[in-house]
Amino acid sequence: MSRRVSPGRKIGMTVLAWAVGLLIFFPILWTILTSFKTELDAIAIPPKFLFFDWTTENYVAIQEQRNYFSFLLNSIYLSLGSTALGLLFAIPAAWAMAFSPTPRTKDVLLWMLSTKMMPAVGALVPITILFRNFGLLDSRFGLIVILFLINLPIMVWMLYTYFKEIPGEILEAARMDGANLRQELFRVLAPMAVPGIASTILLNVILAWNEAFWTLLLTTTNAAPLSAFIASFSSPQGNFYAKLSAASTLAIAPILIIGWFSQKQLVRGLTFGAVK
Numbered sequence: 001m002s003r004r005v006s007p008g009r010k011i012g013m014t015v016l017a018w019a020v021g022l023l024i025f026f027p028i029l030w031t032i033l034t035s036f037k038t039e040l041d042a043i044a045i046p047p048k049f050l051f052f053d054w055t056t057e058n059y060v061a062i063q064e065q066r067n068y069f070s071f072l073l074n075s076i077y078l079s080l081g082s083t084a085l086g087l088l089f090a091i092p093a094a095w096a097m098a099f100s101p102t103p104r105t106k107d108v109l110l111w112m113l114s115t116k117m118m119p120a121v122g123a124l125v126p127i128t129i130l131f132r133n134f135g136l137l138d139s140r141f142g143l144i145v146i147l148f149l150i151n152l153p154i155m156v157w158m159l160y161t162y163f164k165e166i167p168g169e170i171l172e173a174a175r176m177d178g179a180n181l182r183q184e185l186f187r188v189l190a191p192m193a194v195p196g197i198a199s200t201i202l203l204n205v206i207l208a209w210n211e212a213f214w215t216l217l218l219t220t221t222n223a224a225p226l227s228a229f230i231a232s233f234s235s236p237q238g239n240f241y242a243k244l245s246a247a248s249t250l251a252i253a254p255i256l257i258i259g260w261f262s263q264k265q266l267v268r269g270l271t272f273g274a275v276k
Contacts, residue, residue, distance in 0.1 A: 028252070034245035035059070042241040058246035062233065068250055071229035075251075077140050078215075078225055079208040082147035083201055086155045089148075090200070094159035095185060099168055109160065112153040120150075120213045131218055140223045143215060147208045154207070155200050162196030163189070202262050209255045226251035 033049070034042050041052045062068070097105045127146065128137075136142030166189070174188045190197065212227040219228055230251050233244045 028256070031245045031248050031252075034242055035249045037242050037245075039240060039242045042245070058242045059250070062243055062247050062250075066229060066232060066247075068229065071224060071226045071251075072254070074140065074223055075209055075225035075227075075254075078143050078147055078223075079205045081140070081144040082151065082208045083204045085144060085148040086152050086204055087197070087201070090152060090155035090159050091185065091190070091197070093156050094163050095189060097156075097160050098163035098166075099171060109157065112156060116150075116153055124217065127214075128217070136218075138219045138222045138224075143218060143223055143225075146214050146218065147211060150211075150214070151204050151207050155204055158200045158203065159193070159196060162193055162199075166192055198262075202258070206255055206259060 035058055036054045036056065037048070037052050038055060038057075041048050044052075097109065131137045131142055134142075136145075170192070171184055171188060174184050179188060209226075212231075215225050215227045216231055219225070230244065230247045233240055233247050
C-alpha cells in the first residue's frame with residue numbers, strides 16, 4: 001500500500017533538493033565568475049560576486065601562454081581511448097559473470113571493486129618504474145592503459161548490473177538458432193543493452209577526463225591533458241587565481257556540456273537495477 005506524501009513535506013524535500021544542488025554547483029559557478037575578473041578582483045576581500053569589472057583578458061592570456069587545443073586533444077584521445085579499450089574487456093567479463101555465474105562470482109566482483117579503495121599513491125612507485133622501463137612515460141598509450149585499468153572495475157560493475165536485468169532465455173534462444181559467441185554478444189546482447197553501455201561510456205569518459213593524479217605524475221608535455229593545463233598556472237611565483245579559474249573553466253566546459261545533455265541517461269545507468 002503506497003503512502004501519500006503530504007504537500008508540506010513535498011515542498012520541504014523540493015527546497016532541500018534545490019539547496020543541496022545549489023551548494024554543489026556553487027564552486028563551479030564561482031570558478032566561472034572568477035575567470036572573468038581581474039587578478040585584483042579575484043583576491044578582493046570581501047569577495048566580489050557579480051559587481052566587478054568583467055573582462056576576457058584571462059582567456060586571451062592563457063591561450064597566448066599555452067596551446068589549449070593540444071591539451072584538449074590529449075584529453076579527448078585519453079578519454080575515448082581508455083573507454084574503447086575498457087569496453088573490449090568489460091563487456092565479455094560482465095557477460096560471463098551475469099549469464100554464467102560461479103559460486104565465486106560475487107567475490108570476484110567485490111574484489112574488483114575493492115581495488116578502487118586503494119590509495120593511488122600506494123601503486124605509484126611500481127607503476128612509475130614499469131612506465132620508465134617500457135618507455136611509456138609521457139605517452140598517450142601509457143596513459144590510456146593506466147586510465148583503462150583504474151576504471152575497468154566500475155565499467156564491469158555497471159555492465160554486470162545492467163546485463164542481469166536481461167532475461168537469459170533470450171540468449172538461450174539465440175544459441176538454439178545457431179548464434180555463435182560473437183553473434184550472441186554483438187548482435188543480440190549489445191543492441192538490447194545500448195542504454196547501459198551508453199551510460200557506462202559516459203561515466204568512464206567523465207572519470208578519465210577528470211583524472212589528475214596519474215596524468216600529472218606520468219606526463220610532462222607530449223601527452224599532457226587538460227588537468228596538466230590547469231596545473232601549469234600554479235607556479236612558485238604564486239597562484240594567479242583569475243587565470244587559474246579561466247583554465248579550469250575551459251577544462252571542465254566540454255565535459256560539463258556533455259554531462260548536462262546526457263544526465264538522464266547517466267542517472268538511469270547508475271541506478272538501473274537498484275530497486276526491484
